[in-house]
Amino acid sequence: MCFHRSKVNSEICCSINTEIINTGTELMLGFVTNTNHRWLCRHLADLGFTVGRQVAVPDTAASIAAAVREALGRAELIICTGGLGPTSDDLTRECIAELLGKRLHEDPQVLADVQQFFKVRGRTAPDRTRVQAMVPHGAIVLKNRNGTAPGLALETPPGLGGPSAGPGLLIMLPGPPRELEPMFLNEVVPLLRSRFPPQSPCICRTLKSTGIGESVVEERIASRLRGLVAEGLEIGYCARVGEVDVRLVARGSRAETLVPEAERIVREELADQIFGSDSDELHEVIVRALAARGQSVAVAESCTGGFIANRLTNVPGASAVFAGGFVTYSNASKQSCLGVKEETLALHGAVSAPTAREMAEGAMARLNTTYALAATGIAGPAGGSPEKPVGTVFIALAGGGPTAVLHRVNQCDRETFKFVTSQQALELLRRRLRA
Amino acid sequence: MCFHRSKVNSEICCSINTEIINTGTELMLGFVTNTNHRWLCRHLADLGFTVGRQVAVPDTAASIAAAVREALGRAELIICTGGLGPTSDDLTRECIAELLGKRLHEDPQVLADVQQFFKVRGRTAPDRTRVQAMVPHGAIVLKNRNGTAPGLALETPPGLGGPSAGPGLLIMLPGPPRELEPMFLNEVVPLLRSRFPPQSPCICRTLKSTGIGESVVEERIASRLRGLVAEGLEIGYCARVGEVDVRLVARGSRAETLVPEAERIVREELADQIFGSDSDELHEVIVRALAARGQSVAVAESCTGGFIANRLTNVPGASAVFAGGFVTYSNASKQSCLGVKEETLALHGAVSAPTAREMAEGAMARLNTTYALAATGIAGPAGGSPEKPVGTVFIALAGGGPTAVLHRVNQCDRETFKFVTSQQALELLRRRLRA
Numbered sequence: 115m116c117f118h119r120s121k122v123n124s125e126i127c128c129s130i131n132t133e134i135i136n137t138g139t140e141l142m143l144g145f146v147t148n149t150n151h152r153w154l155c156r157h158l159a160d161l162g163f164t165v166g167r168q169v170a171v172p173d174t175a176a177s178i179a180a181a182v183r184e185a186l187g188r189a190e191l192i193i194c195t196g197g198l199g200p201t202s203d204d205l206t207r208e209c210i211a212e213l214l215g216k217r218l219h220e221d222p223q224v225l226a227d228v229q230q231f232f233k234v235r236g237r238t239a240p241d242r243t244r245v246q247a248m249v250p251h252g253a254i255v256l257k258n259r260n261g262t263a264p265g266l267a268l269e270t271p272p273g274l275g276g277p278s279a280g281p282g283l284l285i286m287l288p289g290p291p292r293e294l295e296p297m298f299l300n301e302v303v304p305l306l307r308s309r310f311p312p313q314s315p316c317i318c319r320t321l322k323s324t325g326i327g328e329s330v331v332e333e334r335i336a337s338r339l340r341g342l343v344a345e346g347l348e349i350g351y352c353a354r355v356g357e358v359d360v361r362l363v364a365r366g367s368r369a370e371t372l373v374p375e376a377e378r379i380v381r382e383e384l385a386d387q388i389f390g391s392d393s394d395e396l397h398e399v400i401v402r403a404l405a406a407r408g409q410s411v412a413v414a415e416s417c418t419g420g421f422i423a424n425r426l427t428n429v430p431g432a433s434a435v436f437a438g439g440f441v442t443y444s445n446a447s448k449q450s451c452l453g454v455k456e457e458t459l460a461l462h463g464a465v466s467a468p469t470a471r472e473m474a475e476g477a478m479a480r481l482n483t484t485y486a487l488a489a490t491g492i493a494g495p496a497g498g499s500p501e502k503p504v505g506t507v508f509i510a511l512a513g514g515g516p517t518a519v520l521h522r523v524n525q526c527d528r529e530t531f532k533f534v535t536s537q538q539a540l541e542l543l544r545r546r547l548r549a
Numbered sequence: 550m551c552f553h554r555s556k557v558n559s560e561i562c563c564s565i566n567t568e569i570i571n572t573g574t575e576l577m578l579g580f581v582t583n584t585n586h587r588w589l590c591r592h593l594a595d596l597g598f599t600v601g602r603q604v605a606v607p608d609t610a611a612s613i614a615a616a617v618r619e620a621l622g623r624a625e626l627i628i629c630t631g632g633l634g635p636t637s638d639d640l641t642r643e644c645i646a647e648l649l650g651k652r653l654h655e656d657p658q659v660l661a662d663v664q665q666f667f668k669v670r671g672r673t674a675p676d677r678t679r680v681q682a683m684v685p686h687g688a689i690v691l692k693n694r695n696g697t698a699p700g701l702a703l704e705t706p707p708g709l710g711g712p713s714a715g716p717g718l719l720i721m722l723p724g725p726p727r728e729l730e731p732m733f734l735n736e737v738v739p740l741l742r743s744r745f746p747p748q749s750p751c752i753c754r755t756l757k758s759t760g761i762g763e764s765v766v767e768e769r770i771a772s773r774l775r776g777l778v779a780e781g782l783e784i785g786y787c788a789r790v791g792e793v794d795v796r797l798v799a800r801g802s803r804a805e806t807l808v809p810e811a812e813r814i815v816r817e818e819l820a821d822q823i824f825g826s827d828s829d830e831l832h833e834v835i836v837r838a839l840a841a842r843g844q845s846v847a848v849a850e851s852c853t854g855g856f857i858a859n860r861l862t863n864v865p866g867a868s869a870v871f872a873g874g875f876v877t878y879s880n881a882s883k884q885s886c887l888g889v890k891e892e893t894l895a896l897h898g899a900v901s902a903p904t905a906r907e908m909a910e911g912a913m914a915r916l917n918t919t920y921a922l923a924a925t926g927i928a929g930p931a932g933g934s935p936e937k938p939v940g941t942v943f944i945a946l947a948g949g950g951p952t953a954v955l956h957r958v959n960q961c962d963r964e965t966f967k968f969v970t971s972q973q974a975l976e977l978l979r980r981r982l983r984a
Contacts, residue, residue, distance in 0.1 A: 140787040142600045144591025145755065145794060145828070147584060151605065156579025165577045166612065170586065170603040173785065177601065184619075200764040201786040202771070240764040260961075290788060292961050320580065329635040329675040336637070350608065351636040352575040353725060359580060393580070413876070419862025420855030423876040427854025428964055430930055438882035440875060441848070441858040447873035447916055451886070481882055495865055526695075526727050529863055 130282075130310050131189040132163040135181050137196040137206055138289060139172040149291055150195045156393070157298060161306055162316065163191060173203045179213055182284070186213075186270060190282030191310070193302075196289030198263035200242040206286055207248060207266065214268060214284070216250035224255055228262045256285075256301035261293035267305060283309055317369040319362045321380050322394055323387045324541055328353040331360060334383045339376055347372045355530055356537035357396075360384075389544060396540045397425040403547045404435035409484035411543065413439035414452050414477035416464065417491035417507060421532040422539055437481040442473065452476030463502075465490050467519045470508035478512045485513035485546070487539045491524075493531045505531060509539045514546050565745050567598040568624040570616050572631040572641055573724060574607040584726055585630045591828070592733060596741055597751065598626060608638045614648055617719075621648075621705060625717030626745065628737075631724030633698035635677040641721055642683060642701065649703060649719070651685035659690055663697045691720075691736035696728035702740060718744055752804040754797045756815050757829055758822045759976050763788035766795060769818045774811055782807045790965055791972035792831075795819075824979060831975045832860040838982045839870035844919035846978065848874035849887050849912035851899065852926035852942060856967040857974055872916040877908065883925075887911030898937075900925050902954045905943035913947045920948035920981070922974045926959075928966045940966060944974045949981050 134154055140146050148170060155165045166189070171177035178197065185192045197206030211218050225247035232239040239262075246263045249255060256265030265287045272281040285302060287294045323331060328351055339349060346368060350361035360380055364372040381388060390399045404411060413422045423439040426432050440451045445464055448454040453476040454469055462468045473488035491507025498504035505525035511518045520542060524534045569589055575581050583605060590600045601624070606612035613632065620627045632641030646653050660682035667674040674697075681698045684690060691700030700722045707716040720737060722729045758766060763786055774784060781803060785796035795815055799807040816823055825834045839846060848857045858874040861867050875886045880899055883889040888911040889904055897903045908923035926942025933939035940960035946953045955977060959969045 138787070139785050139796070140794065141586070142590055142603070143594050143753070143796070144587045144589070145787060145796075146789060147582060147587045149582060151576070152579045152582045154579070155577055159578050164607075166607065167616070168577070168605040172599075172601065181602070199786075199788060201767045203785050240768050242764045242767060290790070292790060292965055295962070318578070329677050332636045332677060333675050350574050350638050351634075352573070352580060353634065354581060355725070355727060359575065361574070361578070361580075415855075419867070419871075420850075420858030420874060420876065421862075423850075423855030424859045424967075427856075427876070427878070427928075428967075430963060432854070433878050436854075436878055438876045438878045438886065439855060440873065440886075441855065441862070442873045443862065443868050444872050444916075450915065451873065451875075480885065481879075493862075527730070528865060530727055532859075532863075 130163055130191050132158060132165050132191040133185045133189040133193075134165055134168040135178075135185060135192065135194045136168070136170040136289075137173055137178050137181075137194065138170070139174075139203070141170045142172045150287075150289065150294055153291065153295060154193060154195070154298065157303075158193075159318070161303065163306070163310075173197055173205060175205050175209050178206055178209045182210055182213055186284075191306070192270070192282070192284045194284070194286045195294060198246065198265070198286060198288045200240070200246055200262070204245075207250070210268070210284065210286060211250035214250070214270065216252060216268065218248040218250055220244075220247050221249040221255065222247075224249060224264050227257070227264070231262050254305065256287070256297050256305075258288060258293055259296055259300070261288055261290060263288045263293070265297050265301060267302075316363070316365040317373040319373050319377055320392050321360045321362070321377065321384070321388050322390045323358050323360065323384050324356055324389055324396065324537065326358060326384070326387050328358050331358050331384065335360065335380050338379050338383065342372055342376050342379075345372060347376050349376075355526075356534050386545070386548065389541070395425075396537060396544065398429050400540050400543055400547070401426060401429040401432050401435055403544070404484075405431070407547070410435050410437050412437050412477040412481040412483040412486040414473040414486060414488040415439060415441050416443060416448070416473070416489060417493045418489045418532045418535050418539075419443070419493075422487060422489065422536045425536055425540070437483050440477055440480075448473060452480070465492055465502055465506055465508065467508050467510075467521065470510035470519050471512075471517050474510035474512035474517060483513065485511065485543060487511055487543060489535050489539055491531075491535065493528045495528070507531075507535050507538075509535065509542060511539070511542045511546060515549075518542060518546075565598055565626050566624040567593060567600050567626040568620045568628075569600055569603040570613075570620060570627065570629045571603070571605040571724075572608055572613050572616075572629065573605070574609075574638070576605045577607045585724065585729055588726065588730060589628060589630070589733065592738075593628075594753070596738065598741070598745075608632055608640060610640050610644050613641055613644045617645055617648055621719075626741075627705070627717065627719045629719065629721045630729060633681065633700070633721060633723045635675070635681055635697070639680075642685070645703070645719065645721065646685040649685070649705065651687060651703065653683040653685055655679075655682050656684040656690065657682075659684060659699050662692070662699070666697050689740065691722070691732050691740075693723060693728055694731055694735070696723055696725060698723045698728070700732050700736060702737075751798070751800040752808040754808050754812055755827050756795045756797070756812065756819070756823050757825045758793050758795070758819050759791055759824055759831065759972065761793060761819070761822050763793045766793050766819065770795065770815050773814050773818065777807055777811050777814075780807060782811050784811075790961075791969050821980070821983065824976070830860075831972060831979065833864050835975050835978055835982070836861060836864040836867050836870055838979070839919075840866070842982070845870050845872050847872050847912040847916040847918040847921040849908040849921060849923040850874060850876050851878060851883070851908070851924060852928045853924045853967050853970050853974075854878070854928075857922060857924065857971045860971055860975070872918050875912055875915075883908060887915070900927055900937055900941055900943065902943050902945075902956065905945035905954050906947070906952050909945035909947035909952060918948065920946065920978060922946055922978055924970050924974055926966075926970065928963045930963070942966075942970050942973075944970065944977060946974075946977045946981060950984075953977060953981075
């Protein structure tokens with residue numbers, strides 16, 4: 115659930131116009147993925163702030179100043195990330211202070227914190243790190259528990275960026291996620307709660323489906339939701355690899371009726387194809403379902419190379435249901451670790467239904483679990499043949515009934531192949547858990 | 550190496566002002582990570598286009614129109630992603646056609662392609678998909694081999710967006726990466742090459758280090774590079790979890806001398822701490838080094854849950870050097886799969902140096918490899934104790950010498966913990982391979 119204050123130009127944006135600016139030349143050269151964008155949007159949405167625009171610019175004074183100046187003309191809450199570090203391309207602090215006409219001074223407490231950070235690690239603070247103790251006049255300092263650069267929050271005067279901008283808050287956070295995330299949770303959240311108290315409700319609900327296309331999803335549900343849309347319900351669709359999300363949003367006094375009613379209709383129409391809601395991920399759903407039943411799973415992975423085990427073990431508490439797994443890339447390891455028979459490999463090949471079956475059954479027996487999943491296939495780019503093209507995969511599920519084997523052809527790049535295959539394997543298990 | 554035409558206001562931006570606009574309410578709500586941004590920036594940089602700004606906006610006509618209008622005022626090349634699908638929140642095509650004053654018509658070839666896409670999958674095209682055959686007047690259609698929505702490229706007239714904007718190109722691509730990526734490579738790259746032929750050179754080189762902090766890196770190299778900076782060399786630093794990148798950029802006729810000279814100095818100063826360059830990743834470096842030596846590795850993972858195996862198997866051709874791995878979450882599986890002794894577990898616990906050592910040695914013996922890596926620790930959030938806090942991990946390397954064991958405390962969230970631990974494990978192996 116999220117909160118907003120009044121309706122503005124964007125249908126989805128909350129009334130506190132909120133924008134994110136990510137600085138970093140490495141973002142513009144494609145060296146790193148901007149994970150801060152998603153993380154901040156997700157946490158801001160939980161607090162009732164929907165981000166109306168996100169901008170990324172390189173680490174140059176002109177680019178940063180232009181992006182901040184434009185945002186000041188539209189938004190009351192601006193969050194900037196990056197450029198607070200100790201090196202010469204860290205310009206955000208100076209650049210924003212200049213734009214807002216704030217003088218910088220060295221803050222003795224911040225300087226002491228920076229020096230302490232190095233001291234507890236048995237190192238002396240390099241000279242360059244001293245710049246991180248510079249604080250613009252009037253700024254609130256946001257403590258960094260995981261690095262040296264503190265965050266900064268500045269009040270922005272009304273009308274500074276343009277006629278439509280009210281007074282607001284500009285927050286600067288360090289770029290590294292392990293510094294930004296705890297700082298946001300510990301320092302920024304209380305600040306936002308007191309500076310922008312919530313008013314009328316806005317309810318968002320996302321239902322997540324798998325095994326069905328985006329246009330089929332819309333065909334099934336759109337006509338039945340038409341009445342609710344006329345009353346103010348907003349529907350969004352998001353097609354991802356192996357998933358389609360349906361997002362239901364409503365605001366104001368009717369929100370608490372409209373969204374649950376829409377959810378009921380979507381669940382009725384899509385039934386078993388919905389595996390979860392909001393930020394649920396399929397591997398979390400599986401771990402929860404197994405934990406609730408007191409059951410366990412093992413994996414035997416060839417082409418997915420540990421990706422299924424990795425997904426399952428990303429869930430805190432996975433150890434209660436996940437006994438372990440085998441990554442058996444070579445034929446020899448399929449035999450020695452899982453007991454796949456030599457004649458099965460010789461007769462059908464490593465990429466075959468019988469091999470997948472023996473891998474799953476072998477993993478289940480060796481780790482003594484309720485279920486086991488196995489995948490064997492050709493991730494590519496090399497290794498395909500006319501009969502078994504790149505993308506061919508056999509997925510087996512042992513336990514809780516006769517061993518089931520799926521045959522799929524997932525033609526995509528290597529990492530997407532692993533994801534899609536893991537999704538098909540987990541979905542196979544989810545359906546057996548529901549049966 | 551990349552190419553540009555002349556120097557513009559941003560020091561890093563190439564002379565074809567290039568911007569990316571990503572549309573999608575799901576991006577603004579934090580439901581998905583914007584991977585298209587990084588992917589496009591990376592591939593555009595390879596072609597000599599450095600992106601000067603990236604903007605993400607929700608799927609509303611007003612937000613999309615505002616972002617496109619502003620970009621037209623600054624950029625000659627604009628790439629928009631998302632909003633070309635068949636559902637009612639897919640507005641990009643209509644919105645941009647209206648902004649540019651282009652009428653839409655139904656293209657019979659595109660319609661046939663859309664219908665064919667469903668036909669080969671044994672389905673009939675839902676009515677809504679017909680909208681994807683609508684093409685703005687004068688647009689170049691970009692074939693979609695992995696989905697139904699074609700991409701579109703439109704010439705933009707000079708001065709449309711603002712006084713400084715020359716004539717240019719606006720390209721619309723579908724949002725799903727598995728549709729966008731092949732379309733970019735097959736359809737957009739040739740279009741960009743013919744529309745914006747390269748002129749004077751711009752050379753970029755990134756050197757990647759590990760095990761050393763960002764400010765220490767700068768202290769070691771900055772003074773020795775001062776002379777080259779005066780001649781036009783640009784230096785950038787990017788600190789990531791477990792890595793610091795040093796980026797060296799130069800343009801014009803001196804570029805081909807300045808960058809290699811700077812690289813020589815950085816390599817001299819940071820020596821063994823540099824593990825690779827440009828888009829190298831540590832796991833790729835390891836797979837390449839093992840392949841060159843004809844050696845192999847196995848893994849035994851507890852707390853990293855398959856993440857190390859997953860990283861290694863992301864490298865095409867990993868099967869030549871990676872025999873397999875064990876994900877041994879439970880004590881029982883550490884004993885049965887790896888031969889860890891019961892008394893070792895009883896005496897020292899599962900998270901201990903002796904257990905890590907026996908895991909590595911067990912994996913190496915069972916899979917008959919040159920080396921084996923093992924990790925056992927407490928990923929958290931639960932499971933810590935005063936003597937072994939959350940984040941405690943023991944990493945072992947067997948093979949090629951006496952078994953080495955590292956003890957680290959990586960206090961971070963679960964997924965970062967896995968990454969940092971995998972980085973430390975791979976680095977341990979890399980140093981042994983260089984020795």
